[in-house]
Amino acid sequence: MHSWGTRLLAAATTAAVLLVAACAAASALDAFHVPSVEAQAHVTKINRFHKQINGNDKVTLTFSLSANLESLFTWNTKQVFAFVTAEYETAKNSLNQVSLWDNIIPDKDQANVQVEVKSKYPLIDQGTSLRGKKVQLVLHWHIMPNAGAMIRGKMPLSEFTLPDTYTS
Amino acid sequence: MGFIGDQVESIRSMQVRQVLTQIISLGMIVTSALIIWKGLMVATGSESPVVVVLSGSMEPGFKRGDILFLHMSQDPIRTGEIVVFNIDGREIPIVHRVIKVHERQESGEVDILTKGDNNFGDDRLLYAQGQLWLQKHHIMGRAVGYLPYVGWVTIVMTEKPIIKYLLIGALGLLVITSKE
Amino acid sequence: MDWQGQKSAEMLMQVLLVASAVAAFLVGYAMADFQLMLLVYAGGVVLTALVTVPNWPFFNRHPLKWLDAAEADRHPRPQISSAPATTGGKKKTGKNK
Numbered sequence: 001m002h003s004w005g006t007r008l009l010a011a012a013t014t015a016a017v018l019l020v021a022a023c024a025a026a027s028a029l030d031a032f033h034v035p036s037v038e039a040q041a042h043v044t045k046i047n048r049f050h051k052q053i054n055g056n057d058k059v060t061l062t063f064s065l066s067a068n069l070e071s072l073f074t075w076n077t078k079q080v081f082a083f084v085t086a087e088y089e090t091a092k093n094s095l096n097q098v099s100l101w102d103n104i105i106p107d108k109d110q111a112n113v114q115v116e117v118k119s120k121y122p123l124i125d126q127g128t129s130l131r132g133k134k135v136q137l138v139l140h141w142h143i144m145p146n147a148g149a150m151i152r153g154k155m156p157l158s159e160f161t162l163p164d165t166y167t168s
Numbered sequence: 169m170g171f172i173g174d175q176v177e178s179i180r181s182m183q184v185r186q187v188l189t190q191i192i193s194l195g196m197i198v199t200s201a202l203i204i205w206k207g208l209m210v211a212t213g214s215e216s217p218v219v220v221v222l223s224g225s226m227e228p229g230f231k232r233g234d235i236l237f238l239h240m241s242q243d244p245i246r247t248g249e250i251v252v253f254n255i256d257g258r259e260i261p262i263v264h265r266v267i268k269v270h271e272r273q274e275s276g277e278v279d280i281l282t283k284g285d286n287n288f289g290d291d292r293l294l295y296a297q298g299q300l301w302l303q304k305h306h307i308m309g310r311a312v313g314y315l316p317y318v319g320w321v322t323i324v325m326t327e328k329p330i331i332k333y334l335l336i337g338a339l340g341l342l343v344i345t346s347k348e
Numbered sequence: 349m350d351w352q353g354q355k356s357a358e359m360l361m362q363v364l365l366v367a368s369a370v371a372a373f374l375v376g377y378a379m380a381d382f383q384l385m386l387l388v389y390a391g392g393v394v395l396t397a398l399v400t401v402p403n404w405p406f407f408n409r410h411p412l413k414w415l416d417a418a419e420a421d422r423h424p425r426p427q428i429s430s431a432p433a434t435t436g437g438k439k440k441t442g443k444n445k
Binding site: 004005020023027035056078080081083085091092093094095096097098099102104106110121126140141142144145146147148149150154 | 171176228229230250265267270271272273276279311312314316
Binding site: 002004007008010011014018019021022025026029074075076098145 | 379385
């Protein structure tokens with residue numbers, strides 16, 4: 001503390017440590033935040049269902065989604081990445097998760113999502129087991145903070161059954 | 169006399185024993201940094217517990233210069249997670265989000281497809297020729313924590329090595345001349 | 349900066365920084381605004397640096413009272429002679445060669 005240089009260094013070091021501590025505290029508070037998400041989704045139409053040349057089943061479908069994700073936002077939230085997956089079990093795989101739609105929500109004002117999703121990403125299986133398959137739609141979210149730990153969550157939505165035959 | 173003058177003066181008045189003490193304290197700083205890094209490796213189970221984001225493919229979530237803390241647990245990988253993976257024949261690891269998971273019935277092996285949030289298409293173009301899926305051995309860790317901007321230090325230092333040497337020199341000088 | 353000044357500067361630096369960090373966190377949490385927290389904290393850090401880094405006269409109110417040069421002449425420091433005879437039977441003699 002005898003010269004201004006050492007004092008400046010000491011101040012800068014202490015300030016940086018405290019800044020990290022403040023960010024950690026903000027992130028720790030997020031862990032106690034209990035969100036209440038409300039969401040519904042329904043498949044409205046199977047647009048196309050066929051077998052690709054490489055032998056995999058491919059479905060393009062339309063579904064309506066209404067989700068209120070406002071409660072996910074806290075003061076330490078930079079953005080929420082929300083997406084809907086189709087999840088199902090086949091003889092080959094114990095779990096298949098395929099993203100059908102995703103969206104980056106940068107702000108709480110845009111967290112009330114009402115969309116008609118017309119096949120943003122197709123549902124492609126590993127193999128040919130989609131005919132007559134029961135598929136679960138699941139809403140996932142991934143909260144990305146200004147600083148600190150990232151939080152994931154999910155919520156099962158509706159189920160639907162694919163037709164027994166290809167459409168083309 | 170200013171700050172620099174003080175430092176010069178303190179170098180001039182040093183003795184052998186003092187020089188040796190300072191060298192040891194310099195060594196302590198280097199080794200303790202190493203210990204912290206290796207300790208983190210053990211705690212997180214990932215060979216590089218902290219990575220710096222180098223590209224804008226995950227914007228606006230992660231920008232160039234942000235740092236991510238990785239963790240490598242035994243939990244199965246699921247969609248939505250942000251993983252760091254290494255492609256055979258590529259040196260720089262990539263940080264992207266998992267969008268598809270197919271987990272085998274008996275062996276529990278997984279096929280994973282990734283995509284950058286800011287990219288239009290999935291990552292098959294980035295993978296090795298003919299590679300369709302990532303397997304577990306490609307994954308270096310999953311991102312669990314985030315701090316903005318801190319990684320700029322390393323980006324600047326790798327791109328402008330002069331700054332690195334200046335910084336190391338200045339720090340070394342400071343350690344050697346400090347009297348504790 | 350004198351000894352008392354250095355001590356109070358360090359003390360003041362830590363108290364001010366912790367106080368501004370706590371204040372910034374509370375303000376940020378109350379207003380639910382992360383950026384506001386960073387701004388308040390940055391303000392606190394600049395203020396701390398302004399108060400504790402420069403050598404203000406405030407830190408120089410306890411100068412050391414050195415002995416007068418004349419006073420020192422009147423009480424000379426005891427001289428250590430290197431001659432073995434005057435140091436008596438102490439074992440230091442071996443080292444004085």
